[in-house]
Amino acid sequence: MDSSKKTVVVVGGGFGGISVAKQLKKANVNVILVDKKNHHLFQPLLYQVATAALSPGDIAMPIRGIFGKYSNVRTVMDEVTEIDKNSQTIVLKSGNKLNYDYLVLAPGAQYNYFGNDNWSEHAPGLKTIANALEVREKILVSLEKADQIPDKEKRKPYLRYVIVGGGPTGVEMAGAIAEIAKRNMMRDFKSLSPEETEVYLVEAMSGILNGYPEHLSKKAQKDLEKMGVQILLDSPVTDIRENGIEIDGKFIETPNMVWAAGVKASPLIKALDCEIDKMGRAIVTKNLTIPGTGNIFVIGDAAHAKDEDGNPLPGLAPVALQMGKYVGNLIKEGKSIDKVNPFHYTDKGTMATIGRAKAVAKIRGFTFSGFVAWLVWCFIHIFFLIGYRNRFRVFAEWSWYYLTFKRGVRLITGRVTKK
Incomplete structure (x- = not known):
């Protein structure tokens, strides 16, 4: 990597982190993407792995495979344990340290058992x-x-x-x-x-x-x-x-x-020593930065950001994707933080599938349900998968299931019985 370029450290390989790195993959900066795992996971379809409809490889993509051909993007499989805002350094679980000019935190969330x-x-x-x-x-x-x-x-x-x-x-x-x-x-x-x-x-x-x-x-x-x-x-x-x-x-x-x-933000947010909400999310400015800084961003499920009406934005993939694109462009343009337009989320809709050919959806003010909503749900989820291979495999699995009612991934490997 070119030492003369500024370094952007992105923590988290989810929707938000991947979105930031994609915006910067050809920019005049060095990008270091840090994640505890080596893959990006399409979480909205995780329940289909749990119910034997899809294989893990259908909804996951190695992060190195996403950015392998871009010389300015480096992937590090490790966990962040400390953040030093003064020296602009993060400390990893391995003991290694990374210096940054810009830090983007997109560590996601975890389930909240409310003290249990x-x-x-x-x-x-x-x-x-x-x-x-x-x-x-x-x-x-x-x-x-x-x-x-x-x-x-x-x-x-x-x-x-x-x-x-x-x-x-x-x-x-x-x-x-x-x-x-x-x-x-x-x-x-x-x-x-x-x-x-x-x-x-x-x-x-x-x-x-x-x-x-x-x-x-x-x-x-x-x-x-x-x-x-x-x-x-x-x-x-x-x-x-x-x-x-x-x-x-x-x-x-x-x-x-x-x-x-219910969910709560990653405990990593506490390392920022900033104001957090009851879910542990960092309360960010209109530019998605930590108050008092111009180079530390928090996006996705870990950020408490508000819409124009003052309501907190939901922890959804489209929110994280739009936040990542906004932050990536902001860094790429190199403008002062006080001279850019604030983040604006465009709500393109919400939807949930209930079963085979059953779903509910609200898209741009229109609401519908049943088979049509299910088709839209299928199309959108396939579209947002990373990689043509994954899109084809998921489409094929869903088509097979729709025609035969059979779920193919029904292997018992001993994960439960070994406990």
């Missing part, structure tokens, strides 16, 4: 490939165990599934598991009946898909209930144990639990 972090052992979230494979393994192992138990009462726990959180991830997960349990895989287990399965979607508030128009929320709820999902509203979780979950005094015995109830 021990729950994560039994009810994993869906933030990493490892999480998704663990959930997939639990589902498949439970079906195998249930198939070997002749007594219907004794095998009931293995045929129960509980998803905590009624946001898009929880809704999509519940719908996918309902399809697995009541249609897709059950035909291969001769001693089991689809009627034996129970799928619960648990939400502490009074409705699912909060933030969506009310009629779409109700449509999603109705579709899920038709698929056999039991939706428990106003039902806060009080305890999670290895053999089940306690919800408002009621205990549901099952080993199959998934947490999708």
Whole structure:
């Protein structure tokens, strides 16, 4: 790398970090992209890995593969442990140090268990490939165990599934598991009946898909209930144990639990010694910088930024992508921070899939549901995948599933049984 050029250190290989690096891949700067893992993960489709619809490689791309042909972009697989704003240096877990002229933090978020972090052992979230494979393994192992138990009462726990959180991830997960349990895989287990399965979607508030128009929320709820999902509203979780979950005094015995109830920012943000909100996000300026600095940016799920109405921007992929593009262009142009227009987020819509040919969507003021919404959802998600290979593979898998109702990635590798 050219030592005469300014150095931009980007922390995080998610949507925001990759977006920044893409804007700078031909700029007159050195870019160092730091991430704990060696791959970019398309998290919106992670639940499909967990439900055996897609393979991990379908939704992940090695970061070095994305930027390999650009000489000014360097990839470092490591974890940031310290940030020294005075010396403009970050310290990595390996002990190495990196100097920066610009620092962009896009470390993402993690699931929030609201002070009960021990729950994560039994009810994993869906933030990493490892999480998704663990959930997939639990589902498949439970079906195998249930198939070997002749007594219907004794095998009931293995045929129960509980998803905590009624946001898009929880809704999509519940719908996918309902399809697995009541249609897709059950035909291969001769001693089991689809009627034996129970799928619960648990939400502490009074409705699912909060933030969506009310009629779409109700449509999603109705579709899920038709698929056999039991939706428990106003039902806060009080305890999670290895053999089940306690919800408002009621205990549901099952080993199959998934947490999708809330997120908090990466703990790395605390190293900035800046003002944070109750979710641990850095409160940034209109230019996405830390107050008092002109060269430290925080974007994506780790940033508390507001729209024109003063409302916090949601932790969605489109927000992170637009933030990354804004910051990348700002650095590339080299203008003083006080001479550029503030960040403006263009809301292009929100959507959630419920199951095969079922989805709800709000796009540019228009709302729709059903098959058309599902087609739009499929198109947009394929479009935002990185790499033509991944796009083709996902399209092929979805087409195969739509025509045959069969999910192909049903391998048990021992991730659960080895514990």
